[in-house]
Amino acid sequence: MATTIEQQTALDASLVRSTQRLRIGRSNFRLPSDIQSKEATLQVVYDVLRNSPLFRAFQVNADVPEIYMQEFWTTAKLHHNSIRFKIDTRKSVLDLEAFREMLHISPRNPNQLFADLPTKEEHLDFLRFLGHSHDIRYLTDVNVNKLYQPWRSFASVINKCLTGKSSRVDSFRLSQAQMLWGFYHRINIDFAYLIWEDFVYQVEHKSQKRSNEMNYPRFMKVIIDYFMTRKPSISR
Known part of the structure; x- marks a missing residue:
C-alpha cells in the first residue's frame, strides 16, 4: 500500500526532527x-583532471531520500578511524577504504607507495612559488584569485567540486593546497585520504558548525546509496 504524505512526514520525523535538519x-x-570550455586555461584544467585519479570522484552522484542524508549528519560520530552513523535506524560504519571505493579513486601508480605530503610551511612556500600576489603567513591568508594561472583555475575548480563553492575568495583548505601540490609535481598522492580527512573534520566539528547548510551533499548521496545497495533491508 502506498505511503501517504502524512505517513511519510511522520516517518521522516521519527528519524530526524524537523528542527534538527x-x-x-x-x-x-x-x-x-x-x-568543455571556450576558455583555453580552463580547458587545460579539465583535460588534466580528466586524466587524474580524482576525475571519477568529481563525477559520481546518486539519488537517495533526503531524510537519510539528514539522519547521517544527525547520528554520525567519529570512532577511531571510522564514522559510525545510521540509515533508516540501521547502524553502519564508514571508513577510508569504503570511501575510496565509493568515490572510485584509484592510485595513480597502484604498485607505488603514496608520497609523503609536505608540511604546512612547505605548502605555504609552494603557494608563494605559484605566484600568490599577496603576503601569506597562514593558509587562511590564501586568496585563490591571487594565484597565477593556470593554478587559479585549478584551485577554483577543485574548490567547486569539493565544496560547491565557486567564489575564488572562499577559504582555501590544506587538502586543496595538497592536491595542487600533487598535480604540480605529478606524484602519487592519496587523493581519497585528503577528501576523507576533510569529511572527518566536518563530522568531528559538526556541533561547532555556524552554517545550517549540509556539507558535501553530492558525496553524501553517494555514501547513502553505497550502504543502501549493500543493505536491502533499508527502505527506499
Missing part, C-alpha cells in the same frame, strides 16, 4: 565526462 543547498559541482 540542515538545509541541503547547492551540491558540490559534478564534472561531466565531456566537459
Whole structure:
C-alpha cells in the first residue's frame, strides 16, 4: 500500500526532527565526462583532471531520500578511524577504504607507495612559488584569485567540486593546497585520504558548525546509496 504524505512526514520525523535538519543547498559541482570550455586555461584544467585519479570522484552522484542524508549528519560520530552513523535506524560504519571505493579513486601508480605530503610551511612556500600576489603567513591568508594561472583555475575548480563553492575568495583548505601540490609535481598522492580527512573534520566539528547548510551533499548521496545497495533491508 502506498505511503501517504502524512505517513511519510511522520516517518521522516521519527528519524530526524524537523528542527534538527540542515538545509541541503547547492551540491558540490559534478564534472561531466565531456566537459568543455571556450576558455583555453580552463580547458587545460579539465583535460588534466580528466586524466587524474580524482576525475571519477568529481563525477559520481546518486539519488537517495533526503531524510537519510539528514539522519547521517544527525547520528554520525567519529570512532577511531571510522564514522559510525545510521540509515533508516540501521547502524553502519564508514571508513577510508569504503570511501575510496565509493568515490572510485584509484592510485595513480597502484604498485607505488603514496608520497609523503609536505608540511604546512612547505605548502605555504609552494603557494608563494605559484605566484600568490599577496603576503601569506597562514593558509587562511590564501586568496585563490591571487594565484597565477593556470593554478587559479585549478584551485577554483577543485574548490567547486569539493565544496560547491565557486567564489575564488572562499577559504582555501590544506587538502586543496595538497592536491595542487600533487598535480604540480605529478606524484602519487592519496587523493581519497585528503577528501576523507576533510569529511572527518566536518563530522568531528559538526556541533561547532555556524552554517545550517549540509556539507558535501553530492558525496553524501553517494555514501547513502553505497550502504543502501549493500543493505536491502533499508527502505527506499
